[in-house]
Amino acid sequence: MTLLIQNIAHGWVGDAAGTRVAGALRIKDGVIADMGDLVPRPGEEVLDATGCVVTPGLVNTHHHLFQSVLKGLAIDAALDVWLQEVPYSFWPRISEETLRVSARIGLAELALSGATTVCDHHYVFSERYDYDPADVLFEEAARFGIRFVLARGGMTQGRDFGPGTPPPPIESLRGFLDRTAATAARWHDPSDNAMTRVACAPTTPNFNFVPEALPEIAAEARHLGLRLHAHLSENEGYAAQTLASFGQRPVPWLASKDWLGPDVWFAHLVDLTPDEVTMLAETGTAMAHCPQANARLGSGIAPAPALYAKGGTVSLAVDGAGANEAAHMGGAMYAAFALHRAALGVAGSQVGKIIHWATQGGAQTLGLPKVGTLAPGMAADIALFDLSAPQNLGLHDTALAPVITGSATVRHSLVAGRFVVRDGQIPHLEMPRLAADAARTTANLAQFAKDLEPA
Numbered sequence: 001m002t003l004l005i006q007n008i009a010h011g012w013v014g015d016a017a018g019t020r021v022a023g024a025l026r027i028k029d030g031v032i033a034d035m036g037d038l039v040p041r042p043g044e045e046v047l048d049a050t051g052c053v054v055t056p057g058l059v060n061t062h063h064h065l066f067q068s069v070l071k072g073l074a075i076d077a078a079l080d081v082w083l084q085e086v087p088y089s090f091w092p093r094i095s096e097e098t099l100r101v102s103a104r105i106g107l108a109e110l111a112l113s114g115a116t117t118v119c120d121h122h123y124v125f126s127e128r129y130d131y132d133p134a135d136v137l138f139e140e141a142a143r144f145g146i147r148f149v150l151a152r153g154g155m156t157q158g159r160d161f162g163p164g165t166p167p168p169p170i171e172s173l174r175g176f177l178d179r180t181a182a183t184a185a186r187w188h189d190p191s192d193n194a195m196t197r198v199a200c201a202p203t204t205p206n207f208n209f210v211p212e213a214l215p216e217i218a219a220e221a222r223h224l225g226l227r228l229h230a231h232l233s234e235n236e237g238y239a240a241q242t243l244a245s246f247g248q249r250p251v252p253w254l255a256s257k258d259w260l261g262p263d264v265w266f267a268h269l270v271d272l273t274p275d276e277v278t279m280l281a282e283t284g285t286a287m288a289h290c291p292q293a294n295a296r297l298g299s300g301i302a303p304a305p306a307l308y309a310k311g312g313t314v315s316l317a318v319d320g321a322g323a324n325e326a327a328h329m330g331g332a333m334y335a336a337f338a339l340h341r342a343a344l345g346v347a348g349s350q351v352g353k354i355i356h357w358a359t360q361g362g363a364q365t366l367g368l369p370k371v372g373t374l375a376p377g378m379a380a381d382i383a384l385f386d387l388s389a390p391q392n393l394g395l396h397d398t399a400l401a402p403v404i405t406g407s408a409t410v411r412h413s414l415v416a417g418r419f420v421v422r423d424g425q426i427p428h429l430e431m432p433r434l435a436a437d438a439a440r441t442t443a444n445l446a447q448f449a450k451d452l453e454p455a
């Protein structure tokens with residue numbers, strides 16, 4: 001069975017040079033078999049790309065799907081108060097059913113905005129749960145047919161958010177490591193075009209573990225072939241804390257714990273010195289750049305262009321919808337495009353570079369070398385952005401649309417040659433039912449929040 005995508009007039013390879021594509025693309029056995037001036041073969045299925053911009057499927061390298069039912073809370077709070085009032089207040093209420101509904105909302109938004117690979121950093125694992133969040137997330141991703149990396153988070157100590165906040169979801173170090181290993185045994189596929197992967201992802205190393213645990217975690221993860229992920233330097237509070245507690249800024253401190261390298265990526269990295277940027281670039285440690293969440297929480301603008309200019313790896317991410325209600329890949333691309341220009345002038349970003357960060361850069365970050373590039377031999381993960389909505393009309397350079405309109409959605413998307421979105425719809429998903437499930441779940445959580453309020 002082969003599929004020919006023809007009449008491609010506008011598209012991007014996803015490479016660092018910002019190379020454009022046009023013509024046709026043949027998919028065989030889940031892989032891009034050929035590209036160029038191709039004509040349909042007898043009996044071949046044909047997909048018409050007329051009126052679309054074609055890109056590699058987008059890669060979202062940092063998310064928290066459990067937050068898709070926690071939107072619009074603590075809207076004027078900065079990071080610390082937001083953490084207290086949103087994830088660390090609501091986590092005991094994330095039942096299996098709530099997590100499923102939340103994951104479906106997030107995955108639907110991501111799929112319709114062109115994501116074909118999603119990394120979810122799930123960090124609430126507790127012995128109080130009667131279900132395994134890892135299994136739930138992999139099952140929901142499989143229903144969408146989306147490529148899924150679980151960054152298995154967790155913590156052995158919580159931050160003290162004061163009275164009224166539930167105790168944090170902590171595990172013993174051994175429990176964290178053993179459960180991560182068990183999840184990896186079940187779901188981690190090390191192959192270059194894996195549909196499921198596991199990374200070892202302590203929630204926030206400087207707050208959630210004793211320093212002595214970090215080299216042990218890195219060694220065990222590497223022994224299992226797992227990449228390392230965590231939150232880092234989301235705002236200036238991180239450096240203040242590591243300087244006060246450990247006498248170093250976050251990046252050199254983690255370097256001393258074996259926590260830098262080409263198998264490591266961090267979310268945010270907003271507050272970095274030039275020396276820290278250099279250390280990240282020289283070690284190949286990648287950034288999951290979350291421009292919208294950093295803006296929403298008032299944390300700042302991460303120096304992604306500086307890291308990239310020094311040869312570092314940059315990827316794009318929406319972060320959890322609790323801190324970025326616009327958890328849409330088009331929004332993330334537009335935010336990166338616009339914010340770096342606001343900070344640095346028009347040289348601060350280019351459309352081709354943003355596409356690269358959202359595709360090949362994401363694949364490099366997650367260690368999926370067969371993903372994120374339109375070229376023969378690569379996995380057939382492809383997004384066809386629909387240009388029929390009014391925000392796309394009137395464009396003189398149509399290929400710019402997915403980045404500069406900030407709101408493009410896909411007509412079709414494929415993962416390994418299989419449709420995730422077809423004709424603007426997610427085939428298995430009944431949207432009115434999801435809306436009803438979301439309304440019921442949100443109402444239950446709102447009642448819980450009301451019950452918490454002092455009388």
Ligand code: ZN
Pocket residue numbers: 062063064121231267319320
């Ligand atoms: Zn995050």
